[in-house]
Amino acid sequence: MKDVIIIGAGTAGLTAAIYALRAGKSVLVLEQSSYGGQIINTPHVENYPGIERISGYEFASGLFRQAEKLGMEYRNEKVTDIREEENREAAGGKSGKIVETTERNYRAKAVILATGAKNRPLGIEKEAEFIGRGISYCATCDGMFFRGKKVAVVGGGNTALEDAAFLSNYCEKVYLVHRREGFRGEDKLVNELREKENVEFLLNKTVQAIEGEMALQAVLLLDKNSGKESRLEISGLFVAIGQIPENEVFAGLVELDEGGYIVAGEDCRTNVDGIFAAGDCRKKTVRQLTTAAADGAVAALAAAQL
Numbered sequence: 001m002k003d004v005i006i007i008g009a010g011t012a013g014l015t016a017a018i019y020a021l022r023a024g025k026s027v028l029v030l031e032q033s034s035y036g037g038q039i040i041n042t043p044h045v046e047n048y049p050g051i052e053r054i055s056g057y058e059f060a061s062g063l064f065r066q067a068e069k070l071g072m073e074y075r076n077e078k079v080t081d082i083r084e085e086e087n088r089e090a091a092g093g094k095s096g097k098i099v100e101t102t103e104r105n106y107r108a109k110a111v112i113l114a115t116g117a118k119n120r121p122l123g124i125e126k127e128a129e130f131i132g133r134g135i136s137y138c139a140t141c142d143g144m145f146f147r148g149k150k151v152a153v154v155g156g157g158n159t160a161l162e163d164a165a166f167l168s169n170y171c172e173k174v175y176l177v178h179r180r181e182g183f184r185g186e187d188k189l190v191n192e193l194r195e196k197e198n199v200e201f202l203l204n205k206t207v208q209a210i211e212g213e214m215a216l217q218a219v220l221l222l223d224k225n226s227g228k229e230s231r232l233e234i235s236g237l238f239v240a241i242g243q244i245p246e247n248e249v250f251a252g253l254v255e256l257d258e259g260g261y262i263v264a265g266e267d268c269r270t271n272v273d274g275i276f277a278a279g280d281c282r283k284k285t286v287r288q289l290t291t292a293a294a295d296g297a298v299a300a301l302a303a304a305q306l
């Protein structure tokens with residue numbers, strides 16, 4: 001029996017581990033891929049209070065090391081189900097949760113869901129087919145393959161802006177394609193991009209189609225104001241249009257909203273006793289590194305009370 005099982009080793013999950021461990025609890029963190037979560041793909045974090053500038057990878061590695069030093073147990077396993085333990089209360093013991101993974105079952109007094117979110121696809125024809133042949137969802141991972149080439153980034157949030165800035169250091173030309181006039185991301189990043197000679201904003205435009213045989217050659221853009229289509233020749237298309245949650249496995253367990261996010265307030269409590277939700281997988285308005293870390297702390301301290 002673990003005191004706390006945390007599902008997901010991104011910023012929220014690892015912060016929760018640090019707080020639960022410091023509260024004297026035994027902690028198991030289960031992660032289906034590699035630790036770090038989304039921030040690992042961010043080249044530079046410059047808005048985490050107290051840290052002027054750090055790479056996303058360094059930030060995540062620091063969190064992981066910190067939790068490991070405190071005694072975190074960490075396993076690379078995919079969670080397939082969570083359920084209430086049966087009959088223990090009747091037998092005089094407090095009932096816990098059973099967390100089932102592809103490998104084995106675990107028991108815990110409390111569970112923190114910190115599964116984050118995955119990249120949202122554009123949803124156009126041939127998109128999946130061209131992944132690795134010109135389409136990417138991670139500029140930091142794949143940007144180098146496009147050194148000296150023309151690429152486009154789609155999106156208007158911080159990820160798209162940061163990706164465009166990163167790619168402008170290596171690529172001949174970076175087009176930033178956004179469906180509106182205004183950006184969702186920070187003005188500071190927008191202004192920095194405007195200063196770059198090899199970055200061009202293509203606003204009020206959406207990507208309609210992908211062209212190419214073996215590799216991406218061009219995309220068709222639709223101008224929302226004029227209704228005109230244009231062809232943009234590029235070798236790489238970086239899709240940065242936000243995230244969608246990966247909470248399907250918990251659908252029968254905790255309440256989800258219409259977008260698939262776990263319904264839990266700022267106290268991170270779900271509608272099920274002993275199950276908490278922290279970070280980007282939770283229904284919330286601001287999804288930032290700071291809010292993921294804050295959720296991790298709040299959820300862990302509540303879980304530590306059980």
Ligand code: NAP
Binds near residue numbers: 289
């Ligand atoms: P986001 O802020 O949700 O922005 C997504 C962007 O994609 C929006 O501009 C949206 O357009 C556009 N979009 C959504 N669906 C689209 C579609 N189907 N076709 C075309 N465009 C579409 O996502 P994000 O940039 O990944 O950021 C997620 C969160 O992480 C944000 O809170 C962000 O601030 C944070 N973040 C922080 C940092 C950092 O602090 N260093 C770095 C990266 C991300 P509209 O604006 O028209 O809706």
